[in-house]
Amino acid sequence: xxxxxxxxxxxSPDLSWxxxxxxSDPLRRIRLRKGERLMVQGGYNDRLYLVLKxxxxxxxxxxxxxxxxxxxxxxxxxxxxxxxFSRTFVSSATVIxxxxxxxxxxxxxxxxxxxxxxxxxxxxxxxxVVMDLKYxxxxxxxxxxxxxxxxxxxxxxxxxxxxxxxxxxxAHELNNAVAVLERNTEWLRENLIRALREQSPEQLEYxxxxxxxxxxxxxxxxxxxxEVLERAYGLSTEAAHKLAETGLxxxxxxxxxxxxxxxxxxxxxxxxLGATFRDMAVxxxxxxxxxxxxxxxxxxxxxIEPDLDVNKSIGEALILLSSPLRKVDLKLNLGELxxxxxxxxxxxxxxxxxxxxxVESLATDSTKRGEVVITSWATDEVxxxxxxxNGPGIPKHMLPKIFQPNYTTKEKGLEFGxxxxxxxxxxxxxxxxxxxxxxxxxxxxxxxxxxxIRGGYGEAKGALHRRSA
Amino acid sequence: xxxxxxxxxxxxREVLAALRKDLEPLAAVCTIIECExxxxxxxxxAEMERRGDHLALIICDHIMPGKNGIDLLAELTQAGRFPNTxxxxxxxxxxxxxxxxxxxxxxxDRYVEKPWDASQLQQSVKILLTTYLVRSGLEYxxxxxxxxxxxxx
Numbered sequence: 001x002x003x004x005x006x007x008x009x010x011x012s013p014d015l016s017w018x019x020x021x022x023x024s025d026p027l028r029r030i031r032l033r034k035g036e037r038l039m040v041q042g043g044y045n046d047r048l049y050l051v052l053k054x055x056x057x058x059x060x061x062x063x064x065x066x067x068x069x070x071x072x073x074x075x076x077x078x079x080x081x082x083x084x085f086s087r088t089f090v091s092s093a094t095v096i097x098x099x100x101x102x103x104x105x106x107x108x109x110x111x112x113x114x115x116x117x118x119x120x121x122x123x124x125x126x127x128x129v130v131m132d133l134k135y136x137x138x139x140x141x142x143x144x145x146x147x148x149x150x151x152x153x154x155x156x157x158x159x160x161x162x163x164x165x166x167x168x169x170x171a172h173e174l175n176n177a178v179a180v181l182e183r184n185t186e187w188l189r190e191n192l193i194r195a196l197r198e199q200s201p202e203q204l205e206y207x208x209x210x211x212x213x214x215x216x217x218x219x220x221x222x223x224x225x226x227e228v229l230e231r232a233y234g235l236s237t238e239a240a241h242k243l244a245e246t247g248l249x250x251x252x253x254x255x256x257x258x259x260x261x262x263x264x265x266x267x268x269x270x271x272x273l274g275a276t277f278r279d280m281a282v283x284x285x286x287x288x289x290x291x292x293x294x295x296x297x298x299x300x301x302x303x304i305e306p307d308l309d310v311n312k313s314i315g316e317a318l319i320l321l322s323s324p325l326r327k328v329d330l331k332l333n334l335g336e337l338x339x340x341x342x343x344x345x346x347x348x349x350x351x352x353x354x355x356x357x358x359v360e361s362l363a364t365d366s367t368k369r370g371e372v373v374i375t376s377w378a379t380d381e382v383x384x385x386x387x388x389x390n391g392p393g394i395p396k397h398m399l400p401k402i403f404q405p406n407y408t409t410k411e412k413g414l415e416f417g418x419x420x421x422x423x424x425x426x427x428x429x430x431x432x433x434x435x436x437x438x439x440x441x442x443x444x445x446x447x448x449x450x451x452x453i454r455g456g457y458g459e460a461k462g463a464l465h466r467r468s469a
Numbered sequence: 470x471x472x473x474x475x476x477x478x479x480x481x482r483e484v485l486a487a488l489r490k491d492l493e494p495l496a497a498v499c500t501i502i503e504c505e506x507x508x509x510x511x512x513x514x515a516e517m518e519r520r521g522d523h524l525a526l527i528i529c530d531h532i533m534p535g536k537n538g539i540d541l542l543a544e545l546t547q548a549g550r551f552p553n554t555x556x557x558x559x560x561x562x563x564x565x566x567x568x569x570x571x572x573x574x575x576x577x578d579r580y581v582e583k584p585w586d587a588s589q590l591q592q593s594v595k596i597l598l599t600t601y602l603v604r605s606g607l608e609y610x611x612x613x614x615x616x617x618x619x620x621x622x
Contacts, residue, residue, distance in 0.1 A: 215482040219503040223513075237500065276490075279483040323483075363480075363534030 018124065019076070021113050023050045023104035031102050032056075038095040038103070039080065045091040046108040048084040048125075051077050054101020058093035071139060072098075079103070081132040085122055171291045178291065182284045189277045196270075203270040209246065210274025214282075216326060217247055229253070233260050242268035282323045289320055289352065292345075307339035310347065310383055310451070311376055317351035318374075324359045328370035335377040340453050346428045353421035354387040354447050361391035361445065378453070382434075386448040393442040402438070425449070470611040473499040473598055474522050478510045478538065479530035479559065484583075488528065488559075491587040492594060498615045499525065499598065507536035514550070524554045525601040526594065531560035531567070539567060542575035553605045555597035559583055 032038060032054065039045045041060055051073050058071040058079070070093050073079050082092045089108070110121060118124035189211070196204040217225070225244035229235055232250055235243070242264050243253060256263050311334045318325065355372065362370030373388040394402060403426045422436075425447075429436050434451040475492065479485050485503045492501060504510040510529075517524050527545075529538040542556050557579040558571055571577040578600075579593050599616045602609040609616075 215486060219482070219485070219505045220509055222503070238496070272486075272490075275486065279486060283483060360534065 015076075015127065017117070018128070019050060022106050022110065025104070028106065029102060029104050032097040032100065034097050034100050036097045038097065039083075039091040039093075041091055041094040043091050044089055045080050045083040046089045047080055047105040048107075049079040049103045049105045051075055051079060052102040052104055054097065055099040056095050056101055056103075057098045058095050060093050067094075068143065071135065078128055078132065080105075081129060084108070085125065085129050174287065174291045178284055178287045181280070182288075185277065185280050185284070192273070192277075203266070206246065206267050206270035207274040209248070210271040210276070211278050212274075213247060214275050214278040215245070217245075235261050235264065239264035246271040285320060286323070292349065303345075304341055304343050306341050308342045308344055308347070309339055310337050310342075310385065313342075313344050313347040314351050314374060314376065314385065316344070316348045317355060320348065320352050321355055321359070324356065325372070328359055328362055328372050331371065331373040333373065333375040335375070337376055337378045337383050338453050340383055340451060342432060342451070346431075350425050350428050350449060351385070351387070353425050354449070357421055357447075358387050358389035358391065358445070361394075362389055381453055383451045383453060384448060385451075386446050388444065388446040390443050391445060393445050394438070394440040399438065399440065403436075470498075471523060473525035473601065473612075474502060474517065475499045475526045475528065475594070475598075476502050476504065476510060476513065476517075476524060477528045478504045478507065478533070478541070480505055480533040481530075484530065484559075488590075491585075491590055494591060495594060495598070495615060498612045506533060507538070507541040510541060514545070518550065523601075523605065523607065524551055525598050525605075526555045526557060527551075528557045528559060528594075531558055531563060539571045539575050539577075542577065543570070546574065546576045553601055555579075555601050557581060557593065557597060559585065 029052070038049065038056060053075055056073045056079055057069060058073070059067045060070050062068050073095075079095055080091070083089055087108075106121075112119070112121055112124070118126075122129070193204065193207070196207055222241070222244045226237070226240040229243055229250060230237060230240035233240075233253075239261050243260070246268060248267070253260060314332075314334065318330070351374075355374070358372045359370070362372070368390070371390045374385070375388070376383065376385045378384070403422050426436050429449055429451065432451050434449060437448050437450075439446050439448075477485055477488050479488070482505065485505075489501050489503070492499070502513060504513055510527075514524075527542065529542060531538045538558055538560075542558070545551055545554075546556075555578045556576065558575075558577045559581050560567075561583045563571075563580070563582075568580065571580065578597055581590060581593065595616050598612070599609070602612060602616070
């Protein structure tokens, strides 16, 4: 680190008199080469040096080993002030030449010149001594502050590391629980389908409708459709609402004629069974995504595929996010891409975090229809993927911070607002030798990920199949 | 007998659906209306006000994109709208401050944590609906069978 100082600086007229009077003797000059030592901590020094050019660095042994920089002297700065004026003639620091230097000096036998300006050298050099003291004090303060900062960083890192370890444990437990729920849900679903197929094929149709399309209409659309059905068929409010929820159109329902009021319960019941299975699958996927994100904090196993189709990994991320994506208009402009060497799991993480962020930024603005545009294209050596949204944008002052861990713009932990998403994105992309950039203004925020096709992770770092975060 | 209205607000459709299922045993006395956001709920509330519906209960999620549940309920309370309507807050994670604010400013009647227990939720809803009936001076005989005989304050 460099320290700018005003210390021992010969700016004032007083010092320029001192310099010209005491340090212009051409016989008392030394040229020093880089790496040379001017004095050694604890060694003898009865000289006061003035740096004419070059850079000298003063170091002291730190308690417990190592060294730390005490000062840095450039042109017109004094070195040896303490040993010279304290009259102990013991050097307080080791002074090493950092850049070829030239110094002028006086020694303890130096007679006082022009006594009208002060009866002793000490009196005449008082400003230099005071400034040197001040400099040392500032320096100590700065070192203390740096230490404190380093300590705080360390504590933070340790906290994240232990969080990561805990996360790995929790992730393991949750994965087991989610897996049991997921597998058994599927078993129940398949058995139910088989039973329905044998016993009531017509109901199976409603079950499948719920299972495949789920609750695709908004609550507002359901209410509006219910009113339409209520009027058109003279249904009770309840029956109309139930039928509206299934998403069956008035035309599809027409075949029941005047029995509609009666069949509403049955139609809705089987549709609801299907929709419930779908809800459970979506919830399990969501839980799995959360677990995966948390797990990424600790360690992760990544299998690198030599010929990965990036567009396919985007497709997987979209499946993972099918539930939140229902609320926005999604546009895909996927270009033709060459395969790259990458881990599919990692890329899916990158895309799903970016897309999730885009969708959530849109959720904060209910005034207009949200739109997410995902574009991929390739140029010479790289693959680009951009995720764009028409949300409110990221305020300028937040932009530099968004990749930091624990930083979230989401209100009070909305969804999975640990603020790890972008940190994960950056870490993964960085590991591939790629980069993430962001441009944001209200109504248009674009995150662009650039991944090298060759010479990236796969080739540059060898075929590592496991690494720690 | 006019059915009581229960307004459920949650940004997750799956949660709304689960709520509706759990409240199915009370379908004979109340109608459930679902909303996906506070903004949508405000539209529905305005419409109910216009029609003079008996809105007995609002079940509201805490954390939603846009306006959160507590703020929505606090605004209703402060504006003196639906004074007899009971309020139940469903929450995934609530801090101490949220809780204090919910009780003091939004006059929440019940606080239920996600994931909830179906029978406890039904019990809470029964008590709240009964309280609403008593407070709003409606003829409560027709509802008696399904509601709780005990009521709050």
